[in-house]
Structures are given as C-alpha cells and as structure tokens.
Amino acid sequence: MGILFTPFRIGGLTTKNRFVRSATYDGGAEPGGFVSEWQIDLYTALARGEVGLIVSGIFNVDSEGKISPSQNSIHRDHYIEALSRLTQAVHKQGSKLAVQLFHAGREAFRRQEALGRHALGPSDLEHGQDPYFEGACRAMTDEEIEAVIEAFGKAAARAKRAGADAVQVHGAHAYLLSQFLSPQSNKRKDNWGGSFENRLRLHKRIYESVRKGVGQKYPVMIKLGVADGFAGGLELEEGLQAAVQLADLGYDAIEVSQGLRGHDYTEAECRPKIVRRVDEAYFREWCRQVKEKVKVPVIMVGGLRSRYLMEEVLSTGHADLLALCRPLIREPDLIASWSAGKERRAGCVSCNRCFDLIRTGARLKCVLGEKDGANP
Ligand SMILES: Cc1cc2nc3c(=O)[nH]c(=O)nc-3n(C[C@H](O)[C@H](O)[C@H](O)COP(=O)(O)O)c2cc1C
Numbered sequence: 136m137g138i139l140f141t142p143f144r145i146g147g148l149t150t151k152n153r154f155v156r157s158a159t160y161d162g163g164a165e166p167g168g169f170v171s172e173w174q175i176d177l178y179t180a181l182a183r184g185e186v187g188l189i190v191s192g193i194f195n196v197d198s199e200g201k202i203s204p205s206q207n208s209i210h211r212d213h214y215i216e217a218l219s220r221l222t223q224a225v226h227k228q229g230s231k232l233a234v235q236l237f238h239a240g241r242e243a244f245r246r247q248e249a250l251g252r253h254a255l256g257p258s259d260l261e262h263g264q265d266p267y268f269e270g271a272c273r274a275m276t277d278e279e280i281e282a283v284i285e286a287f288g289k290a291a292a293r294a295k296r297a298g299a300d301a302v303q304v305h306g307a308h309a310y311l312l313s314q315f316l317s318p319q320s321n322k323r324k325d326n327w328g329g330s331f332e333n334r335l336r337l338h339k340r341i342y343e344s345v346r347k348g349v350g351q352k353y354p355v356m357i358k359l360g361v362a363d364g365f366a367g368g369l370e371l372e373e374g375l376q377a378a379v380q381l382a383d384l385g386y387d388a389i390e391v392s393q394g395l396r397g398h399d400y401t402e403a404e405c406r407p408k409i410v411r412r413v414d415e416a417y418f419r420e421w422c423r424q425v426k427e428k429v430k431v432p433v434i435m436v437g438g439l440r441s442r443y444l445m446e447e448v449l450s451t452g453h454a455d456l457l458a459l460c461r462p463l464i465r466e467p468d469l470i471a472s473w474s475a476g477k478e479r480r481a482g483c484v485s486c487n488r489c490f491d492l493i494r495t496g497a498r499l500k501c502v503l504g505e506k507d508g509a510n511p
Pocket residue numbers: 157158159160161191192193235305307358392404405406436437438439458459460461462489490493499
C-alpha cells in the first residue's frame with residue numbers, strides 16, 4: 136500500500152496511517168458550546184473515511200477565548216459528557232481524536248465588544264492601529280495570563296477524561312499564542328514580551344500546565360505558526376528556534392503552519408486556488424527545515440492535494456504525517472478512496488468559500504457546485 140498507509144506513533148498514540156484531518160472549525164456546536172449530534176455525524180464520516188487522526192476544531196479553554204457562539208467549549212466539566220460521545224463515535228470507526236485547545240486572544244474582539252468588554256491580547260491596540268487586524272484589544276495583566284495558562288491545563292485534563300487520544304495546542308494563525316510570539320503584535324516590556332525568549336514564554340508555560348493536567352505519557356501536540364504572513368512580523372528564523380525549543384521541552388509533535396495572517400488569503404494559512412501540482416504543499420520548505428532540526432514527529436499541512444506528492448513528501452523525509460482540511464470538507468471519504476487504490480487528485484479547488492461560509496455563522500459545508508469541481 137505504500138508508506139501513506141503505514142502506522143505511526145506519536146508518544147503513546149498509534150495512528151493506522153499517515154493521514155490527519157487538520158483542525159477544522161465547523162460552526163456546528165450546540166448553543167453553549169456542547170458537541171452536537173451533527174458534529175458526531177461529521178466526525179463519524181471522517182473516521183469511516185479512514186482518516187488516521189482527526190484533530191477537532193477549536194475548543195475554547197476559557198470564555199474570553201471564544202470567538203464564535205457556535206464553537207465548541209471545554210472550559211467546564213459539563214462539556215465532558217458530549218465530548219465523550221464524540222470520542223466513542225470516532226473510536227468505533229477505528230480512528231483517533233485529538234482535541235484542539237484554543238484561545239482567540241484579540242481575534243475575539245467582535246464577541247467581546249458585543250458583551251461590552253475588550254478582547255484580550257498581548258498589547259493594547261486601538262481600532263485601526265494595526266494594518267492586519269481591524270479590531271481593538273487590551274493588554275493582558277499578569278493575573279490574566281496566569282489564568283489562561285491554568286485554563287489550558289484544566290481543559291487538557293477534561294479532553295483526556297472524555298477519552299480523547301491527544302490534545303493539540305493552537306499556536307498558529309491569528310490567535311493568542313501567535314499574537315504573543317509575533318514582534319508585530321507583542322509590544323510588551325515585561326517577562327512576556329520584547330526578547331524572543333519572552334515572546335515564547337506563554338507557549339512553554341502552557342505546555343507545562345497541559346502536561347500537569349494530563350500526565351507524562353499523554354500526547355501533547357502543537358500547531359505552530361513559524362512565520363507570519365507578511366514582512367515585519369515573525370520571521371522563519373525565530374519560528375524555527377521556537378520549534379526546536381518546544382520540541383526539546385516535550386511537545387510530542389509539531390504541525391507546521393503560519394503565524395499571524397496578512398491582508399488576504401494569499402498571506403493566510405489557507406492559501407487559495409491550489410489547482411496545479413506546483414502550488415501544492417505550500418509550507419513544505421518550512422516543514423523541511425523544522426524536520427531537519429527537531430526529533431519529534433512533524434506534521435505537514437497546507438495545500439496537500441495529490442497522493443503522489445504526499446508519498447514523495449514522506450519518502451524524502453520532509454514530514455512524518457500529512458494533514459488535510461479543505462479536501463476533507465469536500466470529500467470526507469477521500470482517504471478511503473486512495474486506500475482502495477484510486478489515484479485521483481482531491482476534488483477541492485481551494486476556493487475558500489467554505490471559510491467565507493463559516494465566517495457568516497453557518498455550519499460548514501463545501502459550497503462548490505459539482506459542475507465546478509476539478510477532479511482530474
Ligand atoms: C473552514 C476552515 C476551518 C478551519 N478551522 C481551523 C481550526 O479550527 N483550527 C486550526 O488550527 N486551523 C483551522 N483551519 C486551517 C486548516 O486546519 C489548515 O491549516 C488550512 O486550511 C490549510 O490546509 P488545507 O490546504 O488542507 O486546507 C481551518 C480552515 C478552514 C478552511
């Protein structure tokens with residue numbers, strides 16, 4: 136069957152193949168943030184479709200970190216029961232589940248302003264002061280930072296109690312950990328800002344808190360933004376150092392992605408119009424460099440569309456696992472069809488209309504009409 140369908144170990148977790156569903160917010164949680172039956176059906180389809188490891192969409196670890204009303208939460212014990220039903224459904228189909236632990240930081244500004252509050256971020260920011268972010272936020276106090284760190288640990292413990300196989304800390308894209316790591320958004324002058332070591336402190340303290348919550352053997356992964364999507368933000372050189380230090384500290388796997396977003400989708404984690412082979416695997420070079428420097432498993436994400444290319448990525452040693460998001464929105468059974476020997480490329484054309492859709496508050500689906508689908 137080839138390397139794609141060989142098992143792989145991340146700490147104590149064994150996946151049956153090298154395919155990961157990269158974390159995907161789906162707007163399908165019950166009001167209040169509970170896992171819904173609709174989500175259980177969605178994850179069951181992915182697991183039946185032979186995805187080895189499903190990373191959930193974002194689960195907020197505290198209420199300030201929540202970005203959308205139809206998002207999953209894990210900041211109280213009463214979320215455990217519905218999450219357990221999700222893990223059981225995934226396990227029944229022979230797949231594994233990791234819960235993505237999330238804090239939006241400044242990106243929660245719309246929700247927080249509607250509640251009459253300021254969103255929290257590393258530094259104070261007025262509306263319109265930042266070229267890449269349209270909201271405003273307030274610098275977190277030391278106590279607030281400590282509370283978030285503790286919340287990550289408690290949330291991880293709940294995920295474990297619900298039977299999840301791993302957790303993934305969201306340290307990428309536009310959200311809290313990326314905001315702290317980027318010199319563009321972190322202007323603090325205390326222990327949490329300024330030097331690279333200080334900007335990375337939150338990632339390390341969150342690891343320690345999560346580890347305390349789940350014990351030594353449980354897989355703790357991070358999706359790490361290793362460079363921002365625009366000049367003047369986090370540079371790759373620092374992103375690589377961050378990956379090395381976090382792997383040395385104990386994170387069990389690193390999914391390599393982008394930090395802060397730039398102006399449009401071409402400077403974001405979900406790049407548009409990936410239709411030619413040369414456009415695929417757009418974070419491959421970052422991933423290759425991370426892989427060269429760390430000993431823990433590395434997960435590649437971003438524009439993976441052809442089975443042939445993915446085989447080549449693994450055999451050249453540029454990654455250990457391959458994560459897909461948009462292709463599995465369009466075709467949850469894509470991996471199963473490859474496992475059955477079909478050679479076709481993913482039908483997703485990376486139009487990002489799924490991303491536009493969830494931003495309206497709707498539930499996730501592929502909105503590309505069958506007639507538009509590229510399925511060479
Ligand atoms: C609809 C949608 C929802 C997403 N939700 C999340 C999320 O909850 N957490 C996360 O880390 N990334 C999220 N992403 C980013 C993806 O996980 C992935 O990094 C990105 O789409 C690139 O992979 P792809 O080319 O396979 O789509 C989302 C992307 C899309 C399109």
